[in-house]
Amino acid sequence: MTRLTQIALAQGPYKKFNNYKKETVKYRHLLPPVLRDFVSSRGENIKAVPCLQELTVMMSCWKDNDFVHSKCSKQIQDFQNCWTAAEEAAKMAKVAEMKGHVVAGERPKAKTVNAMLKKYPQPKHSINIKC
Template sequence: MFNVSCLHEMAIMFACMKKNEFKEVKCSEEIETFNKCHMEHIELKKLAKLREESGQVVTGNNARKLTTKQLNQLLAKYPQYNEEL
């Protein structure tokens, strides 16, 4: 499933626009809320990119998209010993 940012805010904004015949003046609050959400999303993406470039391991939603450097850091931090019986 895709992680779509600000989808809820965008839906509310478009519903308001449709209700008010696409007059932006009547939906200024909804537009401002959407723009704020979008700007926050952009800032979060920038921070995530900076963390990735610095080599800091980022877990969570993007855990499957680890770089080789990050993966090696995790494997070194949590070594797996295979004992033969």
């Protein structure tokens, strides 16, 4: 009776696995790997809702007191104070944006970034793209 090793070795020695060898694949440039001189203004119009917490407290107070305004005067005043502060902050941010300043804690607008990129354009590239 023949052994399994004799049968396996009759066809020749086993080859080692080749999946660990990395094949070098040349990268084909579809576009030049350089930065553009502009950014798109996509997704800038998403705005946060100011005073949402105060609004929620005011609405729950109204619901608990059957929409009687006199019982919820403190919550209404808190909401109005918050709203005026938010409007003032929005005005200040708009003035700063018109002057070209970047507001601290916020992403700069695409218009501001594009103005900066116009001042300092990217150098021309020397990559020839072959299709």
